[in-house]
Amino acid sequence: MWFAMSKKPVDQRGAESLQHSSVLAVRLTIMVKSAVQVRLATRDDMLRPHSDAQAHRSITATIPAAAGTNQLAAPTSSTTVVDPVTFIDLFAGLGGFHVALDKLGATCVFAAEWEPDLQALYEKNFGIRPEGDITKVNLSAIPPHTILCAGFPCQPFSKSGKQLGFEHTEQGELFFNVIDILRALRPQCFILENVPNLLKHDDGRTFARIERELRGLGYNIRHEKLSPHQFTIPQIRERVYIVGTLGDMSRFAWPKTSDEPTSIKTILGDDGGKALPPRVLEALHVWGEFLERSKQSEDRELPSFPIWGMEFGATYPYKGPTPWQLVRTGRIKELRSTKGTLGHPLRNLGTSDILSALPSHARREQTEFPKWKQTFIRQNREFYARNREWIDPWLPKIQDFPSSFQKLEWNAHGEERDIWQYVIQVRASGVRVKRQTTAPSLIAMTDTQVPIIGWEQRYMTPAECARLQSLESIAMPESPSKAFKALGNAVNSEVVRRIVASLLATIETKSTPSTRGRRDDGH
Numbered sequence: 001m002w003f004a005m006s007k008k009p010v011d012q013r014g015a016e017s018l019q020h021s022s023v024l025a026v027r028l029t030i031m032v033k034s035a036v037q038v039r040l041a042t043r044d045d046m047l048r049p050h051s052d053a054q055a056h057r058s059i060t061a062t063i064p065a066a067a068g069t070n071q072l073a074a075p076t077s078s079t080t081v082v083d084p085v086t087f088i089d090l091f092a093g094l095g096g097f098h099v100a101l102d103k104l105g106a107t108c109v110f111a112a113e114w115e116p117d118l119q120a121l122y123e124k125n126f127g128i129r130p131e132g133d134i135t136k137v138n139l140s141a142i143p144p145h146t147i148l149c150a151g152f153p154c155q156p157f158s159k160s161g162k163q164l165g166f167e168h169t170e171q172g173e174l175f176f177n178v179i180d181i182l183r184a185l186r187p188q189c190f191i192l193e194n195v196p197n198l199l200k201h202d203d204g205r206t207f208a209r210i211e212r213e214l215r216g217l218g219y220n221i222r223h224e225k226l227s228p229h230q231f232t233i234p235q236i237r238e239r240v241y242i243v244g245t246l247g248d249m250s251r252f253a254w255p256k257t258s259d260e261p262t263s264i265k266t267i268l269g270d271d272g273g274k275a276l277p278p279r280v281l282e283a284l285h286v287w288g289e290f291l292e293r294s295k296q297s298e299d300r301e302l303p304s305f306p307i308w309g310m311e312f313g314a315t316y317p318y319k320g321p322t323p324w325q326l327v328r329t330g331r332i333k334e335l336r337s338t339k340g341t342l343g344h345p346l347r348n349l350g351t352s353d354i355l356s357a358l359p360s361h362a363r364r365e366q367t368e369f370p371k372w373k374q375t376f377i378r379q380n381r382e383f384y385a386r387n388r389e390w391i392d393p394w395l396p397k398i399q400d401f402p403s404s405f406q407k408l409e410w411n412a413h414g415e416e417r418d419i420w421q422y423v424i425q426v427r428a429s430g431v432r433v434k435r436q437t438t439a440p441s442l443i444a445m446t447d448t449q450v451p452i453i454g455w456e457q458r459y460m461t462p463a464e465c466a467r468l469q470s471l472e473s474i475a476m477p478e479s480p481s482k483a484f485k486a487l488g489n490a491v492n493s494e495v496v497r498r499i500v501a502s503l504l505a506t507i508e509t510k511s512t513p514s515t516r517g518r519r520d521d522g523h
């Protein structure tokens with residue numbers, strides 16, 4: 001039996017004291033008599049014949065960590081021996097899993113990440129250099145471990161991607177690399193993370209396949225959607241977590257969530273942030289004026305659907321064949337009698353110009369618009385018809401802005417209509433305005449999508465975004481663009497820490513060589 005190195009008595013063992021420990025350096029033997037006794041093994045002990053170690057091994061190991069507890073609990077008198085908890089970090093990125101498991105006293109024995117900059121940063125932060133492309137790693141190079149961690153790339157399943165799932169060339173297959181590792185090394189448990197759309201993808205068939213594969217390897221599994229804001233961290237970032245163990249899952253409980261209100265102000269620093277470029281400032285002032293004018297509306301509330309300014313005044317057909325389909329099938333005349341973006345007449349336009357005079361969401365090469373798009377277009381046109389009086393004088397002000405600035409998502413219903421009091425994010429889907437309670441979900445964003453602190457008229461800093469991901473304890477990429485991108489891909493380490501603390505409670509092994517760290521691939 002091996003403990004991660006700690007010279008403190010077991011019951012004083014804190015998470016920090018176990019950080020950066022070396023499993024191999026010191027062997028801690030726990031012997032059970034009437035009470036738990038602890039002694040540090042000497043070098044001689046370590047060299048003792050195998051049978052001695054086997055005597056210790058036959059004792060059942062239990063880690064009594066309760067759901068939501070902060071650290072691995074120390075062994076109680078009924079607890080006899082705890083194996084060292086080791087983990088591997090696949091698709092390691094910034095190391096969100098690593099930070100979490102480090103805090104729980106576990107030791108990383110292998111990591112994989114193919115971005116060279118992130119590899120170097122991982123080594124700087126954690127002292128272990130990740131291997132590269134996981135599809136090229138030989139299974140025999142992966143050491144036995146207790147927990148496999150993998151936030152496998154989400155593009156194949158994310159709503160913003162093309163959702164090709166397992167058919168997604170290369171990336172979609174990465175889940176099966178995880179399966180190969182689980183099959184070969186049979187770690188006691190695993191934690192996987194992905195976007196929540198994974199559950200719905202291909203009408204649930206993708207997730208059913210994932211469950212089948214994992215259960216087929218003998219794992220008991222659970223899944224749950226969780227977000228940092230449920231643990232008092234001011235970021236809404238729902239992710240699906242899948243955990244599995246070879247042991248009994250009945251002792252596993254998801255960490256307890258909280259309804260406590262959060263405030264983004266708790267993670268803001270005073271290190272300043274990039275000022276808003278004039279164009280962004282101007283666009284936000286224009287929407288600020290829209291909000292001010294909207295107070296004249298007879299509608300008590302602003303729409304809960306996205307406000308698509310470019311639909312104001314448009315009359316092109318959106319039910320039945322799309323404009324693209326009309327052009328394609330020689331029915332362009334039907335378009336010419338209508339109006340495009342912001343009410344511009346399509347009358348005299350030729351085939352090539354007519355589609356460019358439509359909103360970008362109406363130019364897609366599709367024969368019919370999906371129902372949700374038809375609904376948004378109808379709702380916007382109805383809203384405009386009811387409110388033309390105060391919208392018309394304002395409308396020309398947005399005409400020169402790119403499409404993303406012509407749309408507004410107002411997520412502060414019932415609150416004061418002052419854009420500068422809120423957290424703002426300029427997304428491809430529009431200018432999103434949110435209450436001060438939470439930051440929007442960080443995405444692997446371009447610099448222009450970094451959340452804006454409205455009342456300070458600036459972007460958030462990488463350090464602040466790191467706090468949203470509970471990754472403030474590690475170094476970030478030097479380039480802010482790279483930091484924002486990596487943070488948008490990362491897992492929130494505090495959510496992981498709480499889940500894994502609970503997962504470790506399920507570990508109960510007769511820690512014989514046949515169950516722990518056994519390889520099925522002959523190694």
Ligand SMILES: C[S@@+](CC[C@H](N)C(=O)[O-])C[C@H]1O[C@@H](n2cnc3c(N)ncnc32)[C@H](O)[C@@H]1O
Nearest residue numbers: 091092093094095096113114133134151490491
């Ligand atoms: C969703 S992110 C996971 C981020 C990580 N959990 C964190 O906390 O930062 C996926 C990561 O996998 C890496 N990746 C993608 N394909 C890979 C492959 N074939 N081999 C190794 N790493 C890969 C990407 O570069 C990216 O950093």
